[in-house]
Amino acid sequence: MDRLTILRPDDWHLHLRDGAMLKAVLPETARDFARAIIMPNLVPPVIRGQDAAAYRERILAALPDGMSFEPLMTLYLTEDTDADDVAKAAGSGLIKAVKLYPAGATTNSASGVRDFQKVEPVLERMAEIGLPLCVHGEVTDPEIDIFDREAVFIDRALDPIRRRHPNLKVVMEHITTSEGVAYIGETEKNLAGTITTHHLIINRNHILVGGIKPHYYCLPVAKRESHRLALRKAATSGDRRYFLGTDSAPHTDALKEHACGCAGVFSATNTMSCLAHVFEEENALDRLEAFASRNGPALYGLPTNPETLTLEKQSDPVKFPAKIETGDGPVTVFDPGFDLYWRVI
Ligand code: NCD
Ligand code: ZN
Numbered sequence: 001m002d003r004l005t006i007l008r009p010d011d012w013h014l015h016l017r018d019g020a021m022l023k024a025v026l027p028e029t030a031r032d033f034a035r036a037i038i039m040p041n042l043v044p045p046v047i048r049g050q051d052a053a054a055y056r057e058r059i060l061a062a063l064p065d066g067m068s069f070e071p072l073m074t075l076y077l078t079e080d081t082d083a084d085d086v087a088k089a090a091g092s093g094l095i096k097a098v099k100l101y102p103a104g105a106t107t108n109s110a111s112g113v114r115d116f117q118k119v120e121p122v123l124e125r126m127a128e129i130g131l132p133l134c135v136h137g138e139v140t141d142p143e144i145d146i147f148d149r150e151a152v153f154i155d156r157a158l159d160p161i162r163r164r165h166p167n168l169k170v171v172m173e174h175i176t177t178s179e180g181v182a183y184i185g186e187t188e189k190n191l192a193g194t195i196t197t198h199h200l201i202i203n204r205n206h207i208l209v210g211g212i213k214p215h216y217y218c219l220p221v222a223k224r225e226s227h228r229l230a231l232r233k234a235a236t237s238g239d240r241r242y243f244l245g246t247d248s249a250p251h252t253d254a255l256k257e258h259a260c261g262c263a264g265v266f267s268a269t270n271t272m273s274c275l276a277h278v279f280e281e282e283n284a285l286d287r288l289e290a291f292a293s294r295n296g297p298a299l300y301g302l303p304t305n306p307e308t309l310t311l312e313k314q315s316d317p318v319k320f321p322a323k324i325e326t327g328d329g330p331v332t333v334f335d336p337g338f339d340l341y342w343r344v345i
Contacts, residue, residue: 002313004276004285004342008305009292011036011271013134013173013194013245015264016059016071018042020327023062025250028268028324030069032344034305037134037245038071040099041108045076049089056094072096072300074134078111079118083125090131096300097132097171098122102157104140105149106219107249107263112136116157123161127168132300133161134171137180138220147204150220151179158183162191171299174199174247176220178230184241185234192299194245195235195291197271200278201336203228214256215332218249219263235291236284243295246271252329267334270320274334276311276342311342318343 014029014036016022029036038059040046046055052073059071074097075086081098089095100119101112113119126133137158138149154172162170168190172180175193184193198218203225207216216222234242248271249264256262267274272292279288297304317339323330 001285003310004288005308005310006289007293008034008307008309009244009272010034010296010305011246011248011268012171012243012296012300013037013039013196013247014268015039015041015247015249017250018055018058021250022059024324024326025248025266025268025331026059026062026069027064027067029248030063030067032272032309033069034307035070035072037097038073040074040076041101041106043108045078045108045111046074047076047078047081047111049075049085049092049094051075052089052095074099076101076111077113077119077122079113079115081119081122083122086122086131087125087129090129095131096302097134098126099134099136101136102138102140102153105136105138109136116161120164123165123168127165130169130301132169132171134173137172137175146221147223150175150177154179154183166190169299173245174220175231176223177227181230181234185239187241192241192243192295193234194247195231195242196245196247196265197267197274198222198265198334199228200232200235201274206337214258214261215335216265217256217261217263218247218265232278232282236279236282236287238284238287238290240290240295240298242291243299244275244292250326250331252326253323253332254329256332265334266331269324269333270336270340272309272311272344273318273320273340273342274336276313277336277338277340280342310345312345313341314343315341317341
């Protein structure tokens with residue numbers, strides 16, 4: 001097969017930032033994706049409905065003429081989040097999810113949740129109205145090794161939340177472990193997981209062997225090879241519970257190539273080519289549409305996109321820019337470490 005047409009994909013976990021960075025990175029996503037769940041971890045975060053409405057306007061204003069793209073907005077859950085404000089923003093169709101960051105777990109998560117009891121009323125209301133909770137699933141306990149933080153989060157935080165709120169729809173975002181895959185795989189209702197492009201391609205050796213590679217550092221950090229293989233199996237299975245969330249997270253090179261480098265991989269530019277490569281390697285090109293275009297809308301109760309996207313396999317490697325220029329400085333594009341032959345046409 002050298003040509004593949006799928007329903008136009010969506011990205012169910014995306015960082016667009018704001019200002020000059022937003023302007024530079026938005027076309028990289030809008031070129032291939034119809035919609036994306038927009039992460040609210042700006043500084044200051046997108047906390048209230050009115051913040052999401054204003055951010056949505058800034059995103060639409062940054063969209064180049066002739067491109068279409070629908071930002072699916074989210075609110076950043078804090079211990080002070082007002083359940084009525086969330087319900088109002090969901091009721092008007094403005095927001096499609098609420099994002100839970102354990103305080104301190106990742107970039108701009110200082111306003112996140114420390115005491116999960118404090119957000120119980122919001123979670124209760126979300127379960128009632130069918131609004132999904134997107135979860136950054138890592139504990140922040142300094143005693144817990146960074147490579148174990150996802151697995152421990154499932155036992156300590158996620159499973160208790162789901163037991164208290166069996167009707168709450170939960171998306172465990174950017175899963176990186178076989179434990180994450182297994183936890184989702186044993187659950188029939190109201191739980192799904194997103195998987196990033198880069199976690200299907202790199203393991204922790206890619207970050208650390210032969211010199212430290214800051215552009216492969218993201219959170220949750222890539223784990224050992226057995227976990228990557230579990231993620232590939234889940235993503236390429238076609239199972240409705242796993243779908244694409246790139247977590248494309250731009251930081252300038254100056255902030256990545258730094259003594260205390262930021263977490264985040266920027267993969268918007270070549271994600272569809274990378275995914276076609278991975279799915280072909282797994283003999284699963286016929287399941288790319290489920291992963292990138294069908295399973296996400298199903299969980300969110302949204303229609304699939306009416307348009308399509310076509311990929312073509314060419315004989316010479318596709319040339320992607322190594323970096324994109326932004327008004328804040330260059331941002332390095334994810335390097336899968338091998339040549340890509342699939343190209344979106
Ligand atoms: C994200 C960012 O830069 O905002 N970074 C990352 O490594 N994924 C935050 C996040 O999603 O954890
Ligand atoms: Zn993210």
